[in-house]
Amino acid sequence: MEQIISLLDVKKDFPIFKQKVNGKPLVYLDSAATSQKPIDVLNTLEEYYKEYNSNVFRAIHTLGEKATEKYEEARKKVASFINSSPKEIIFTRNTTESINLVVRTWGKANIKKDDTILLTEMEHHSNLVPWLMLAKEQNAKISYIPITEEGLLDIKKSQELISKKPKILALTHISNVLGTINPIKELIQLAHRNNVAVLVDAAQSVPHMKVDVKDLDADFLAFSGHKMFGPTGIGVLFGKRKLLESIEPLYGGGEMIKEVFYTHATWNDVPHKFEAGTPHIAGAIGLGAAIDYLQKIGMQNIFEHNQKLTEYALNKLKQVKGIKIYGPLDSKLRNGVISFNLADIHPHDLSTVLDEEGIAIRSGHACAMPLHDKLGITASARVSFHVYNTFEDVDKLILALEKARKVFRL
Ligand code: 7TS
Numbered sequence: 001m002e003q004i005i006s007l008l009d010v011k012k013d014f015p016i017f018k019q020k021v022n023g024k025p026l027v028y029l030d031s032a033a034t035s036q037k038p039i040d041v042l043n044t045l046e047e048y049y050k051e052y053n054s055n056v057f058r059a060i061h062t063l064g065e066k067a068t069e070k071y072e073e074a075r076k077k078v079a080s081f082i083n084s085s086p087k088e089i090i091f092t093r094n095t096t097e098s099i100n101l102v103v104r105t106w107g108k109a110n111i112k113k114d115d116t117i118l119l120t121e122m123e124h125h126s127n128l129v130p131w132l133m134l135a136k137e138q139n140a141k142i143s144y145i146p147i148t149e150e151g152l153l154d155i156k157k158s159q160e161l162i163s164k165k166p167k168i169l170a171l172t173h174i175s176n177v178l179g180t181i182n183p184i185k186e187l188i189q190l191a192h193r194n195n196v197a198v199l200v201d202a203a204q205s206v207p208h209m210k211v212d213v214k215d216l217d218a219d220f221l222a223f224s225g226h227k228m229f230g231p232t233g234i235g236v237l238f239g240k241r242k243l244l245e246s247i248e249p250l251y252g253g254g255e256m257i258k259e260v261f262y263t264h265a266t267w268n269d270v271p272h273k274f275e276a277g278t279p280h281i282a283g284a285i286g287l288g289a290a291i292d293y294l295q296k297i298g299m300q301n302i303f304e305h306n307q308k309l310t311e312y313a314l315n316k317l318k319q320v321k322g323i324k325i326y327g328p329l330d331s332k333l334r335n336g337v338i339s340f341n342l343a344d345i346h347p348h349d350l351s352t353v354l355d356e357e358g359i360a361i362r363s364g365h366a367c368a369m370p371l372h373d374k375l376g377i378t379a380s381a382r383v384s385f386h387v388y389n390t391f392e393d394v395d396k397l398i399l400a401l402e403k404a405r406k407v408f409r410l
Contacts, residue, residue: 010297011388013038024358027393032176032204032337032384033362034226037290041229044289048282056281057255057272071281074288075271078236081291082221083212088244090237090271091284095203096126098222098237099170101274102199103130105247106220107168110197113139116166118196120145120153120182121374122175125367127201131170145171147374151178151327153187162190168197173205177368177380178327179310179334181205185216192217197243203227207386208306208336210299213238225283230290234283237274244270251276302387306336309385313338313394320401322410326375339366339380342401345408347381353404359397 011017014036017026028036048070054063056071072086079086092098107130111117117131121144135142143161146154153171162169169191174181188198199220205211207228213221218238225234249256249267253276258266267273294302311331317323322343328334342350347363354361362382365372372378383397 010038011390013040013293014388015039015042017388021358021360022356027357027359027396029383029385029389029393029397030360030362031207031227031386031389032366032382034232035207035229035386036388037231038229038293040293041231041286041289045231045282045286048285055278067281070285070288071279074284077288077291081295082206082238083214084238085241087270088213088238088241090239090244090274091279092222092235092237093233093280094224094226094235095201095222096235098220098235099127099199099201100130101237101250102220102222102239103134104250106197106243107131107134108138109247111135111138111140111167115140116164117142118145118161118166118169119143120171121147122151122153122178122180122368122371123170123172124176124201124203125369126203127170127172127199128370140167147178147180147371150329151175151180152333153180153182155183158187159190162187162194162196165194166196168199170199170201172201172203173211174208174335174337175327175368175371176204176337177339177366177371177382179337179339180327181333181335184218188217204337205335207294208299209303219243225287225290228287228290229293230287231280231283234280234287236287241270244274249273249276253277297387303335305387306385307331309389309391309394310334310336310338312391313383313385313397316394316398317401320398321405323401326380336386337382337384339382341377341380342404343408343410345404345410347379349408350381350401350404353407354397354400357396357400357403359400361397 016036052063052066054067056068075086075089079089145158148154173184191198197219200218202211202221202223206223219240221238223236226232256268256273256276258268314331323340325340351361351363364379
């Protein structure tokens with residue numbers, strides 16, 4: 001059972017908030033890029049390196065056994081967190097590597113000349129560029145589910161495009177620009193009725209809400225540890241066991257083999273056949289600690305907290321003169337992310353003014369250039385929330401935006 005604790009208490013769990021930035025208390029509004037780390041995760045990393053640093057799977061000594069046990073325990077935590085089995089959890093570096101792994105293995109084997117890859121217009125470059133590369137190599141085609149004026153997926157068009165039977169539908173669960181929560185369960189059902197495989201980019205959803213791969217029936221699902229309080233350099237690819245067993249490994253090397261001869265080799269069982277070489281042991285164990293922390297707070301509490309902040313921020317931002325907000329204006333349709341532009345102030349300039357107030361936001365194209373083109377802009381400013389953010393943080397943001405309006409004489 002997930003324990004319920006007051007969300008207002010959690011800032012103290014994150015040591016970074018003890019320091020000042022530019023002489024001001026840090027207001028961190030860039031969690032969609034990477035989240036801050038709670039002390040539990042930092043202590044877990046230190047403990048590994050100080051107390052049982054050792055390689056995994058290869059040593060019989062005490063430290064090696066403890067490291068292996070903790071590494072596999074982390075895999076079990078990840079598996080149960082998204083309701084899958086440890087055999088279906090591959091540790092990677094990040095969402096980007098997880099998606100590339102699918103593209104290079106399953107994609108290369110299954111997508112041939114004139115086949116279609118179906119994406120959406122709101123994909124992060126991580127779920128777009130690898131498919132562009134594969135399409136070029138295989139002479140395959142790419143189609144995009146369009147977005148509506150409001151920043152939602154066009155459901156009618158989705159149905160039309162899925163019924164044309166692309167080989168795969170690869171889509172984001174939550175947009176890192178628009179904040180839109182896509183109806184992926186319905187889209188997966190529709191895709192499966194048409195024999196279409198589905199990859200879900202869950203980089204922005206797994207850190208913020210309960211994601212259940214069995215309930216969704218996703219074929220592949222990718223996410224990053226660093227956006228969910230874990231360390232950088234550790235990510236996850238979930239794949240249905242049968243699918244993972246049916247595809248060739250991407251990297252060859254130590255620990256991914258069963259037997260090796262001078263002439264050929266055979267592969268280890270899943271998931272190890274996809275984890276060649278020494279993995280990011282500390283990272284995986286740290287991610288396990290991050291999951292413990294997320295569960296202590298409770299995923300439903302986290303989701304509701306972010307929804308409340310998003311609603312509060314949207315209402316306040318709407319009142320700032322000259323602002324243009326992207327994505328759905330109904331806060332129930334989005335989560336944790338708000339992108340905007342303030343009159344003709346360049347987002348980088350805006351970010352600089354906010355930084356002087358200790359406020360960290362993202363500015364630029366947020367690794368979604370085609371989406372920015374579609375919106376008719378080259379850049380945007382973005383605020384994004386996690387559990388340590390408060391209504392007070394939003395109030396400070398609004399004051400700083402008013403200050404920016406004065407600095408730029410609006
Ligand atoms: N997919 C989505 C939806 C993302 O938001 C991101 C990162 C990625 C994939 C890639 O994750 P990575 O861990 O492999 O880098 N998004 C952002 C962002 O919005 N600002 O910085 C990184």
